[in-house]
Amino acid sequence: MCGIIGYTGKDQALQIVMRGLAALEYRGYDSCGLSAFSSDGDEITVIKKAGRLKVLSEALSTVQLNTRCAIGHTRWATHGAVTEENAHPHRVGKTVIVHNGIIENYKQIESELQCSFQGSTDTERACALIDRYYEQTHDGKQAIINACSQIEGSYAFLIMFEDEKDTIYATSRACPLIVGHGENGSCAISDISACRLDTYCRLNDGESARLTPDGISVYASDGHELKGRLLPTDVKTELPSKNGYPHFMLKEINEIPTVLRKTVDANTKDGLPFFKSIPDSVLKDMKRLTVIGCGTAYHAGLCAVHTARELSGIDGAAYIASEYRYSRPTVKKGDVVVFISQSGETADTLACIRMCRSLGAYTLGIINVPYSTASFECDGVIYTHAGFEIAVASTKAYVCQLAALYLLIFKASLLQNALSEKKVSEYTKILKNDVPENAYIDEEKRKTVYNIAKKHKDSENMFYIGRGIDSILCSEASLKLKEVSYIHSEAYPAGELKHGAISLITPDVSVFVIATDKKLIGKTENNMQEVSSRGGRLILLGDSEMKSCDIIPCNSLQGIFSPFAASPLFQLYAYYTALLRGCDPDMPRNLAKSVTVE
Numbered sequence: 001m002c003g004i005i006g007y008t009g010k011d012q013a014l015q016i017v018m019r020g021l022a023a024l025e026y027r028g029y030d031s032c033g034l035s036a037f038s039s040d041g042d043e044i045t046v047i048k049k050a051g052r053l054k055v056l057s058e059a060l061s062t063v064q065l066n067t068r069c070a071i072g073h074t075r076w077a078t079h080g081a082v083t084e085e086n087a088h089p090h091r092v093g094k095t096v097i098v099h100n101g102i103i104e105n106y107k108q109i110e111s112e113l114q115c116s117f118q119g120s121t122d123t124e125r126a127c128a129l130i131d132r133y134y135e136q137t138h139d140g141k142q143a144i145i146n147a148c149s150q151i152e153g154s155y156a157f158l159i160m161f162e163d164e165k166d167t168i169y170a171t172s173r174a175c176p177l178i179v180g181h182g183e184n185g186s187c188a189i190s191d192i193s194a195c196r197l198d199t200y201c202r203l204n205d206g207e208s209a210r211l212t213p214d215g216i217s218v219y220a221s222d223g224h225e226l227k228g229r230l231l232p233t234d235v236k237t238e239l240p241s242k243n244g245y246p247h248f249m250l251k252e253i254n255e256i257p258t259v260l261r262k263t264v265d266a267n268t269k270d271g272l273p274f275f276k277s278i279p280d281s282v283l284k285d286m287k288r289l290t291v292i293g294c295g296t297a298y299h300a301g302l303c304a305v306h307t308a309r310e311l312s313g314i315d316g317a318a319y320i321a322s323e324y325r326y327s328r329p330t331v332k333k334g335d336v337v338v339f340i341s342q343s344g345e346t347a348d349t350l351a352c353i354r355m356c357r358s359l360g361a362y363t364l365g366i367i368n369v370p371y372s373t374a375s376f377e378c379d380g381v382i383y384t385h386a387g388f389e390i391a392v393a394s395t396k397a398y399v400c401q402l403a404a405l406y407l408l409i410f411k412a413s414l415l416q417n418a419l420s421e422k423k424v425s426e427y428t429k430i431l432k433n434d435v436p437e438n439a440y441i442d443e444e445k446r447k448t449v450y451n452i453a454k455k456h457k458d459s460e461n462m463f464y465i466g467r468g469i470d471s472i473l474c475s476e477a478s479l480k481l482k483e484v485s486y487i488h489s490e491a492y493p494a495g496e497l498k499h500g501a502i503s504l505i506t507p508d509v510s511v512f513v514i515a516t517d518k519k520l521i522g523k524t525e526n527n528m529q530e531v532s533s534r535g536g537r538l539i540l541l542g543d544s545e546m547k548s549c550d551i552i553p554c555n556s557l558q559g560i561f562s563p564f565a566a567s568p569l570f571q572l573y574a575y576y577t578a579l580l581r582g583c584d585p586d587m588p589r590n591l592a593k594s595v596t597v598e
């Protein structure tokens, strides 16, 4: 969940590392720091702070640091509180380190080393272990190999040794780490978009690399050199910009119509779904739709399972990756399993991909970030084309995941003769034209959402209720609200409320009803009456005759397509609520954009 970057070369390292950290800050923003060789290469300076990057920038403006070699870190705390001592880089003896991941046996390492520590992080213990081996071997590469053979857990490390001028070592296990040439030097980064690279290499588990201003050597876990690993890359690295918007979250909600079009265009041909990397036989033989993901991606999976069943009778199930990986697997050789991930780096999802592959399943990724770990590890990939999603709360990526999943369902239904070509072409056309048009939020709707959010912003408890596909949307709408506004909220199928949770309805509680499904609106209205009778304050996303509620009109898309019109509206509701409560919608507390630890 942390972001790491290292640079050694001809250019000003500080600028490159700070720019990279700005691009990586979405991965964690509790604290940050960097270390740099002095211009004569004689010593390493470490500067670190609790807080966001701007605190580090301020600290840097007060020191003279002319350097061509630096490593940096932006942290999402796992072990140890958010303090300056626990911020990275850590220094023990001649060794300085930044780390993304979790060292599981850090307590054992600590007791074996018998030395004192400044902070309480697992990383500082790993640093001490590497330093102990460095004292013995005076060889950075060997010290790292020895230490890593003892370390349990996951890591991407960047390491400097005070005696090895302008040199950075990189090594990883179960955490993304890319090394490459660019910016007139050698770079190591957690995410390919954080640096301008001409060539790159993803380090596989156990591999390491030595970066100097003149080049990069990549090594296998036993230390022998691996030649020819660096490949050309054409990834565009634009520093994400808000383009005049006050927040990325708002910008990203507004981009939904555009990115939906891109996602549909990239995955269709001649008006029908088309996936370059997935053989037709895979979808023809897909008996069930099994979907795995975390958080919002899991919610997209729930929606897809519902749609596949409603539309063409394809049965299936969606699973939460962190649960699935420790459950008794039912997947067999030849099954198709769909993995959804915006980042392509979510640790639990990656573990499930590996597990299902080892059981002989075909792993199909629905992924937003090219060059991500999942994009390499899945047998076939359908890319969503949401572009960079910077706000921690997923908005545009979620609707693009839905679009990609729908295309997958249409294609599978066609190949399995569950839908005719005419029907599939009709549905694909709706996805291409009507869906983006109706995902657009005009000024009138924006104002309505804002005013309703203002009226309900002080409710400390909320329920989201709905039926059918709306009930599934409620889970995502509720997650969105709680993650950015810190309001406690729960999602319930509307009819289930009276089986227990209705005891919590009081005049202080707001109940957000999603009711886009015309067939079920009468039933949902009964549940709204039950809430109203107990004093609950109702908000309705949909269309109803009921007068005693605040209405966000949403009747443009029906049936399986309603999520595309409803989602931007409940996302905007969460955004405004966060704003009105003084919360930062882009970087909510305790969260990080990509969850690369278990």
Ligand code: M6R
Binding pocket: 294, 295, 296, 297, 340, 341, 342, 343, 344, 345, 346, 349, 392, 393, 394, 395, 479, 480, 483, 593, 594, 595
């Ligand atoms: O990158 P992924 O799609 O694999 O991330 C999965 C979840 O961590 C993510 O969707 C999370 O729930 C969102 N921040 C919620 O808005």
